[in-house]
Amino acid sequence: MENSEQTWGITPPISCALPTPAETHSTTLLLEELRRQNTFESATETKKRERVLLDLQRIADEFVKRVAKEKEPQNEVLIRDARGEVFTYGSYCLGVYGPGSDIDTLVTAPRYVTRDDYFKYFPSLLQEMAPKGAVTDLTAVEDAFVPIIKFEYWGISIDLIFSRIATLKQFPPHGQLNLTNNEYLRGLDDRELRSLNGTRVTREILNLVPEQSTFRLALRAIKLWAQRRAIYANIIGFPGGVVWAMMVARVCQLYPKAASSTIVTKFFQIMKSWHWPQPVQLKRMDDGPLNVRVWNPKVYKSDSYHLMPVITPAYPQMCATFNITHSTMTIIQRELERGFDLTTKIRDGKLQWKDLFDKHTFFTADHRYYLAVIATSTTKEAHKIWSGFVESKVRVLVGDLERVSSISIARPFNKGYERVHRVKNDQETEEVQNGSLAYRIQDDDSDDDSKVNKENGVEVKTENAKIENIPQAPSLGSKIYTTTHYVGLELAEGAKSLDLSYQVNTFKNMCAQWEKYQSNLNFLSIQTVKNTNLPDDVFEPGEVKPTRPLKRAAAMKRNASSEVC
Structure with missing residues (x-):
């Protein structure tokens, strides 16, 4: 009996047809291409991941046991x-990890183990119990939104x-704790709820x-496509890995x-025509x-403002x-249309799967003008915090620009x-803060990012925008750390000038009002950059950097030709 209509998703399937021989062959070709694209890691590397997780489970058990000894030393049972339970989430748990992928990992413990205990004991236990140098x-x-320990x-x-499980004082044997049970959410604070949510x-x-192996292969393809097209980054305003996974899963439910291979093709067909803001839901x-x-x-007005709810x-x-903002939604929809055109031609034998995974042209062809959002810090540790904050707010600037x-x-x-730079004086420090790569600690002959000023009838003005009531950063010493985020601008038809001083100053003031901002450590600059002045390191080998049209040279050549005649 066919139960697919009752089993998968919130609507009946569109088709329950079995794959044709051509579709099966196309899937084989897709798998071969994904292997050529190096999306699968070796069996040896996968075994190493498994050993790492076994070690983390062993350390988690010892962690809970030590807390139990401290809090109830007389309770021998x-x-x-005493034991903890280690779970994974994200790409590893979904089974779509590849070379260099991280492992998103959750440690859970009984109710008597607190978050303070976790940060008190776990870092030192890692150093103590892991093999030397591991x-x-x-x-x-x-104090992160989701408190975290990061390491390699x-x-x-x-x-x-x-997260602790507040309803359990003792865990069942390993492998028997089912976190999808809603009862385990009782008694937890917001940070613990967020920690459990990923898994x-x-x-x-x-x-x-319906079929996990089908889903995983299709998701690998969509993830690679989204990464190559530069539309994969939740913090910036594009879908992240879990969103692409849910969208692919919805198509799997419909077919x-x-x-x-069919899921990939249908993904583009369905998602390019999705009636947003109708939500994508799996149940x-x-x-x-x-x-x-x-x-x-x-019920909640703010929820009605979501443009592409998943x-x-x-x-x-x-x-x-x-x-997701209006701009990123427009870019996503363009890419879905492009993906549909390509996969249709792949299905018809006019193109190959490798054509779907062509790299974006964000720097080489898509824009004439960019904003460079440059976060600068004096120390490596300070820069991790400051650059992470600025990155999380770039989407706010995008919303203002829209x-x-x-x-x-x-x-x-x-x-x-x-980038890392070495400077000798305040003048060089200021140049780096404003986009210069002249002092970068690498062989780099890139010219400074320069201001766009009345080129081709379009004037863009931001460089001279001043941030008020914020102390000037003193000399940043000999080494400076920068992270630059680029925002490509498409001008409205007929635009002749563009003054972004207000938007730039508003954004810089907002960032400077952050409670962890320190004027002696952190600096923020926003500069305009023309495509011909982009630094060399944003281009990969084989890519052609835009160049200024050689109008004068062409005119001189024409004149010389006429003289010869």
Whole structure:
């Protein structure tokens, strides 16, 4: 009996047809291309990940046991059976990780273990119990939105978060704790709820797709496509990994028996025509045990402003795409249209799968004008904090730019460029703060980012915008750290000039009012850059940097030709 209509998703499937031989062959070709694109890691590297997780489980058990000994030293049974449970989430849990991928990891513990205990014991236990030299770059961030310990273990990047389970004083044997049980959310604070959410959402996604292997291969393809097209970065205003996963999962529900190649093709066909802001949902909204907010645009006005809502399937349901702006939505839709055209031609045999994964042209062809948002710090540690904050606010600047009548699109690039510079005096320091790469500690002959001033009838003015009531940063010493985020501008038709001084000053003042901003450590500059003045390091080997039209040279050549005649 066919039960797909009742089983998968909130609507009946569009088709339950089995793959044709041509679709099966196309899936084989897709798999071969993804292997050529190096999206799969070796079996040896995968085994190393598994060993790392086993080590983390061993350390988590010892962590809980030590807390039990400290808090109830007379309770022998509690101490004997004390254990934690390590879960993964994100790409590793979904089974779509590749070379260099990090492992998003969650440590859970019984109710008597607190977050303070986690940060008191776990970092030192990592150093104590891991093999010598295995753990490097250990950083604990207790006051983050989701408190986290970051480190590398045998060269694999680990993001380790924590939550207790307030309803359990003793955990069941390993492998038997099911975090999708809503009862485990009782008694937790907001940070603990956020920590549990990643694993709960990832597990729900896997439970809600008809065929996990089909889903995983299709998701690998969509992730690679989104990364190559520079539309993969939640913090900047594009979908992140979990959003692309939910969108692919929804297509799998609509075609429960299709091959992965068909899912990829149907993904573009369906998502390019999706009736936003109708939400993408994998299941109907759950009721839960908590008095917490769940996504509901009929009740919460702010939820109705979400442009492309994709709703997490685990309670409490939330919109995972609240960061998307009008500009990033426009870019996503353009790319979905492009992807549909390409996959249609691939299906018809006119193109190959490799054509879907061509790299973006953000720097080489897409824009004439850019804003460079340059976060500067005096120390490496200060820069991690400051640049991370500025990155999280770039989407706010994009939103302000979108409201300028002369701007059609403000498109942020999906990653920042980190650079280190060495300077000798205040003048060189100021030059670096304002975009110069002349003192970068690498072989780099790039010219300074320069101001756009009345070129081709369009004037862009931001460089001289001043930030008021903020102390001038003193000399930054011999070494300076910068991270630059680029925002590509598309001007509205007929635009002749563009004064962004107000938007720039507003953004700089907002960042400078952050409670952790320190004028002696941090600096923020926003400069305009023409495409011909972009630094060399944003171009990869084989890419051609835009050049200024050689009008004068062409005219001289014509004149010489006429003289010869």
